[in-house]
Amino acid sequence: MAKVMVGLSGGVDSAVAALLLQQQGHEVLGVTVKTAVDTHLEHVWEETLGRTSAICSALDIPHQAAGFTAEFASHVIGYFVSEYACGRTPNPCVICNPIIKWGFLLQHALAEGCDYLATGHYARIRSGRNRYQLLRGLDAQKDQSYMLYRLSQSQLAHTLLPLGDLSKPQVRQIAAESGLPVAHAEESQDLCFVAAERLAQFLGERINLTSGPIVDTEGRTLGEHRGLAHYTVGQRRGLGIAAEEPLFVLQKDPEHNTLV
Structure with a gap:
């Protein structure tokens, strides 16, 4: 063995x-x-x-x-x-x-x-x-x-x-x-190196986060983002945009600092 x-x-x-x-x-x-x-x-x-x-x-x-x-x-x-x-x-x-x-x-x-x-x-x-x-x-x-x-x-x-x-x-x-003591332990999806609620601050201390426009696929301005690092493709919540239909992040354009 x-x-x-x-x-x-x-x-x-x-x-x-x-x-x-x-x-x-x-x-x-x-x-x-x-x-x-x-x-x-x-x-x-x-x-x-x-x-x-x-x-x-x-x-x-x-x-x-x-x-x-x-x-x-x-x-x-x-x-x-x-x-x-x-x-x-x-x-x-x-x-x-x-x-x-x-x-x-x-x-x-x-x-x-x-x-x-x-x-x-x-x-x-x-x-x-x-x-x-x-x-x-x-x-x-x-x-x-x-x-x-x-x-x-x-x-x-x-x-x-x-x-x-x-x-x-x-x-x-x-x-x-x-009889293992963790038999019913919940699964964790969190990052192991930074608390989830501190991620924005963690990134802000290391990246120059600059606000910029949020646009739709037609190029129309919908609002302003807080820095592209705060968003993930597919994200729906936390966009800060009031709309009649659900809106999702489709693309992050760092060259133009734009969230689509």
């Missing part, structure tokens, strides 16, 4: 991933990664650390915390801010995974004598003919393979994804039957 480091977020998915690997006979240790740079999230980090410690206690496995805040700020937040500055909506997880989790964290795992890094992502890995293939998770509604598409062959070779063949209800059932 192998020695596996499992990235624990404090949620049910990574907890069950650790449980399943332990049941398979692997030597498992948990790690929780700190990435937040927003001091307003310090209490969230403490809560996360408390949950992951409780998970490891329930499984009777070692637990450690790893901090990559400087690396995260350089690689992920730099990208995040740059994309917003260009009028695009970023996906920080797609950058974080190959560089932070499967970069710095995987290096840490290997230095600790581990053979693999495992997570609670809903995706699968298939090996054959000296090549690894990243496959979608069987649960189409939870598939997260797109978050891992930038992983290299060498990174995939040291990766285990125990939840790839399971659905979310199955994972919750396993957690409940095993």
Whole structure:
């Protein structure tokens, strides 16, 4: 059996991933990664650390915390801010995974004598003919393979994804039957490095946010935006426009500082 480091977020998915690997006979240790740079999230980090410690206690496995805040700020937040500055909506997880989790964290795992890094992502890995293939998770509604598409062959070779063949209800059932303390934990869709209510301020401190026109597809002015970084394509709420029919953001034009 192998020695596996499992990235624990404090949620049910990574907890069950650790449980399943332990049941398979692997030597498992948990790690929780700190990435937040927003001091307003310090209490969230403490809560996360408390949950992951409780998970490891329930499984009777070692637990450690790893901090990559400087690396995260350089690689992920730099990208995040740059994309917003260009009028695009970023996906920080797609950058974080190959560089932070499967970069710095995987290096840490290997230095600790581990053979693999495992997570609670809903995706699968298939090996054959000296090549690894990243496959979608069987649960189409939870598939997260797109978050891992930038992983290299060498990174995939040291990766285990125990939840790839399971659905979310199955994972919750396993957690409940095993008595894991996070069996009924709610899913979080928030950014891990800045509080949602502080995103506008966070961006405003790093980007020159300039107001500009909101226009329709005919070029008619409908109102004024507060800076393109505040908006996302497809957004409906928070536009500040009174209209008889629903209005959605179709395009952000940074060259002309215009919201369509």
